[in-house]
Amino acid sequence: MVNMTGSQIVLESLQREGVDTIFGYPGGVVLPLYDTLPEFPGIRHVLVRHEQAAAHMADGYARASGRMGVCLGTSGPGATNLVTGICTS
Numbered sequence: 001m002v003n004m005t006g007s008q009i010v011l012e013s014l015q016r017e018g019v020d021t022i023f024g025y026p027g028g029v030v031l032p033l034y035d036t037l038p039e040f041p042g043i044r045h046v047l048v049r050h051e052q053a054a055a056h057m058a059d060g061y062a063r064a065s066g067r068m069g070v071c072l073g074t075s076g077p078g079a080t081n082l083v084t085g086i087c088t089s
Contacts, residue, residue, distance in 0.1 A: 007036035015042055017068060021061060022046070023054040024072030033072065051078050055085020062089065 004012070010033060014022070023046045026034045037045055048054045051073035062069030069089070073082045 005032070005036065007032040008039065011036055011040045011043060014070060015040055019068050019070050020044060021067075022070045022072050023048055023057040023061070025049070025051050025054055025074070025078065027074035027078055028076070030072055030074050051081035052085055055082045056088065059085055059089035 020042060021044045022037075024030070025048050034045075037043065046054075046057065048057065051071070054071040054073060058069030058071040060069070061067070071082060071085065073079055
């Protein structure tokens with residue numbers, strides 16, 4: 001059995017689904033994902049200045065490319081900031 005961390009499982013799953021770009025803002029509970037991201041060179045990270053921008057960028061990326069748009073934010077206020085963009089998508 002292969003031992004994997006939760007972060008590795010999440011990123012491996014995204015990669016298997018064809019995700020090549022993640023839009024996000026690091027903080028709190030998602031820091032382990034950011035620490036693991038260099039192990040997955042096929043996934044590019046676009047750093048944003050606000051979680052709402054990440055959600056809108058992921059939506060625009062999906063509409064323009066036809067690929068899955070992924071946004072990443074932390075819990076609490078970070079998750080709340082994602083809501084408008086998620087609803088728009």
